[in-house]
Amino acid sequence: MKQFEKVQLGLYPTPMHRLPNLSRDLGLELWIKRDDLCGVALGGNKVRKLEYLLAQARAQGCEMVMTTGQAQSNHAMLTAACALRLGMEPVLVLKKRGVTQCVGNQLLNRLMGARVVYVDTDDYQEIYREMDRIAAREGKKAYKIPCGGSNALGAAGYVDCMREIAQTGVKFDHMVCACGSGGTAAGCILGGAIALPETHVTAVMVDTDPFDRIVPQLMRETAALLETDVPIPKADLIDMCGPGYSIPSPEGNEAVALMLRREGIVLDSCYTGKAFAGLLKRAREGFFRPGQRVLFLHTGGAGGLFSQQIDCLLP
Numbered sequence: 607m608k609q610f611e612k613v614q615l616g617l618y619p620t621p622m623h624r625l626p627n628l629s630r631d632l633g634l635e636l637w638i639k640r641d642d643l644c645g646v647a648l649g650g651n652k653v654r655k656l657e658y659l660l661a662q663a664r665a666q667g668c669e670m671v672m673t674t675g676q677a678q679s680n681h682a683m684l685t686a687a688c689a690l691r692l693g694m695e696p697v698l699v700l701k702k703r704g705v706t707q708c709v710g711n712q713l714l715n716r717l718m719g720a721r722v723v724y725v726d727t728d729d730y731q732e733i734y735r736e737m738d739r740i741a742a743r744e745g746k747k748a749y750k751i752p753c754g755g756s757n758a759l760g761a762a763g764y765v766d767c768m769r770e771i772a773q774t775g776v777k778f779d780h781m782v783c784a785c786g787s788g789g790t791a792a793g794c795i796l797g798g799a800i801a802l803p804e805t806h807v808t809a810v811m812v813d814t815d816p817f818d819r820i821v822p823q824l825m826r827e828t829a830a831l832l833e834t835d836v837p838i839p840k841a842d843l844i845d846m847c848g849p850g851y852s853i854p855s856p857e858g859n860e861a862v863a864l865m866l867r868r869e870g871i872v873l874d875s876c877y878t879g880k881a882f883a884g885l886l887k888r889a890r891e892g893f894f895r896p897g898q899r900v901l902f903l904h905t906g907g908a909g910g911l912f913s914q915q916i917d918c919l920l921p
């Protein structure tokens with residue numbers, strides 16, 4: 607498989623451990639992969655993607671790194687933290703959608719001194735044009751990262767994560783991850799086919815985009831980039847978006863509270879809570895056989911949790 611240059615930003619391998627109380631509750635052997643503990647800011651899945659993307663930005667001699675997302679984007683906050691560490695200037699062109707006050711990730715963006723520009727549109731083409739205008743006005747060479755870092759190069763970070771899991775020698779029957787822009791799911795499902803073929807991967811959708819087209823397309827692009835001829839697997843996607851993207855759901859809130867009360871681990875209401883709610887739903891429906899070994903991928907997101915009001919989070 608083709609190798610690409612990376613910059614070291616995270617502390618890998620991230621820990622992976624059993625969840626004894628929830629295992630007992632659910633009659634499974636439940637494990638968690640702690641990409642929330644990857645060592646940059648509040649951690650999260652974006653760092654594996656950024657190790658590839660920012661290596662490319664540096665190789666291209668870019669001084670400015672631009673990305674986008676919703677106002678409380680974990681991806682944007684982590685892009686700013688990683689770009690600053692590498693001596694590049696972050697510019698976050700964020701959608702006005704969601705909580706724009708200086709709480710949660712916005713608080714961290716402010717503390718980092720990252721420039722935030724709000725745009726009143728959901729149209730990515732318009733957002734990328736705004737990025738081009740900013741870079742042109744300032745005469746800077748800019749590297750543009752798509753929403754969520756979800757292109758083929760970013761998704762390759764999660765192919766690496768699956769290899770990292772395979773290297774532990776622990777065999778899993780199932781793995782469950784969140785799907786918000788598609789890159790993590792594409793990387794995990796493709797990487798699963800490459801490194802953990804006995805593990806069934808379920809991706810839990812937390813947004814309403816057409817992931818049944820997006821994830822297979824990203825897997826094809828990632829496989830082409832990596833020059834692997836592994837057959838593209840079918841994506842198993844389940845919908846736990848509930849009332850809308852980034853709006854807490856009763857099922858997600860129950861999952862956040864359960865993980866905290868039973869295992870002392872913090873999930874968030876936008877991504878990992880809904881993803882864990884998907885795992886709980888499948889466990890309760892009998893999708894997993896008793897005693898099967900199931901891995902939950904913790905993709906971070908704590909920053910966003912602290913932009914929520916308490917009454918929206920109580921189960």
Ligand SMILES: Cc1ncc(COP(=O)(O)O)c(C=O)c1O
Nearest residue numbers: 754786787788790877905906907
């Ligand atoms: C905490 C967290 N988990 C999961 C995801 C979903 O990952 P992806 O965008 O690769 O689908 C995101 C995306 O922003 C995230 O911030």
